[in-house]
Amino acid sequence: MPDRRATKHSTHPLPRRRVAFEYPDNWNPAWIPAKPEFAYAANSVSLMMPYAEPHFIRAVRHYLPELEPDLRQRTKDYIRQESQHHAEHKRLNELIAQAYPKVSKVERRMDRVFDWLWRRWSRPFNLAYAAGGEIISFGIARWTEKHLGDLFDGAEPVATTLFAWHLAEECEHRSAAFDVYEAVDGSRLRYAWAMLVGLLTLGSFTWLGTFTMLKQDGRFWRPVTWFRMFRWSLSLAFDLLPTMLVSALPGHHPSGFTEPIFLSTWLKQFDPKTGTMPMWQGPALSLPGGHPGGPPPAADPR
Numbered sequence: 001m002p003d004r005r006a007t008k009h010s011t012h013p014l015p016r017r018r019v020a021f022e023y024p025d026n027w028n029p030a031w032i033p034a035k036p037e038f039a040y041a042a043n044s045v046s047l048m049m050p051y052a053e054p055h056f057i058r059a060v061r062h063y064l065p066e067l068e069p070d071l072r073q074r075t076k077d078y079i080r081q082e083s084q085h086h087a088e089h090k091r092l093n094e095l096i097a098q099a100y101p102k103v104s105k106v107e108r109r110m111d112r113v114f115d116w117l118w119r120r121w122s123r124p125f126n127l128a129y130a131a132g133g134e135i136i137s138f139g140i141a142r143w144t145e146k147h148l149g150d151l152f153d154g155a156e157p158v159a160t161t162l163f164a165w166h167l168a169e170e171c172e173h174r175s176a177a178f179d180v181y182e183a184v185d186g187s188r189l190r191y192a193w194a195m196l197v198g199l200l201t202l203g204s205f206t207w208l209g210t211f212t213m214l215k216q217d218g219r220f221w222r223p224v225t226w227f228r229m230f231r232w233s234l235s236l237a238f239d240l241l242p243t244m245l246v247s248a249l250p251g252h253h254p255s256g257f258t259e260p261i262f263l264s265t266w267l268k269q270f271d272p273k274t275g276t277m278p279m280w281q282g283p284a285l286s287l288p289g290g291h292p293g294g295p296p297p298a299a300d301p302r
């Protein structure tokens with residue numbers, strides 16, 4: 001039997017980018033004025049992060065002592081990235097909950113479901129859930145990048161930058177939990193099953209959170225709401241399901257997926273000395289020297 005702990009893993013660096021997003025006082029939770037339904041869906045994903053990401057962290061951390069030093073260090077880097085993600089989302093979630101108090105009921109359900117997953121399902125299953133969850137995040141990032149102009153036209157820049165940063169780092173560390181899973185278990189059947197459970201939990205909570213906000217805003221019964229929601233869901237499913245399927249095939253490694261070039265190029269503009277990154281300005285991303293209106297706005301998310 002080969003020693004799974006010695007399995008080859010991705011060595012792509014996972015740097016820690018210290019960011020701190022500050023939102024304007026009058027921040028509007030329907031932060032994409034032309035498509036508030038999509039803002040609510042993104043808000044719902046944000047609400048899930050302080051439950052889903054600590055769950056992923058717990059799943060990989062459990063196996064840290066079993067990993068060979070290189071993979072252990074890389075897994076610690078992954079944990080650092082994820083910790084910062086959910087800490088930043090928590091700040092956004094406070095603003096969402098102030099405007100939509102009923103989302104706290106959805107948050108309590110999220111808490112219960114992730115707690116149940118950890119208590120009632122095996123450690124290898126939870127690790128496979130994290131590995132599959134990362135591939136789902138990667139698939140969502142890739143789909144989002146393809147529809148940037150359509151989805152984020154006129155969007156509020158700080159929230160958009162938060163999501164762009166998070167999605168770009170999701171692409172960067174897409175292999176991290178998978179490598180831990182490969183090293184300690186590696187069953188593709190368990191991985192596929194756990195990923196399916198991940199898709200169901202992620203999808204259900206996204207719809208539930210979105211419904212809650214749509215209801216409060218009186219948009220729930222509008223035909224255009226349902227038209228958009230189904231169009232986006234269908235488009236995402238066509239993109240995401242093949243990615244998930246391919247990732248479960250024997251021998252496939254997530255590093256084999258093409259990197260979304262726009263997000264990864266944008267992430268490279270992060271300045272570690274000043275902790276700044278180009279702020280999103282509508283459908284165009286501000287890249288130093290390449291901004292269509294001249295030099296990019298010197299945005300500082302701190």
Ligand SMILES: [Fe+2]
Binds near residue numbers: 053082086166170
């Ligand atoms: Fe994350």
Ligand SMILES: [Fe+2]
Binds near residue numbers: 134137169170
């Ligand atoms: Fe992640």
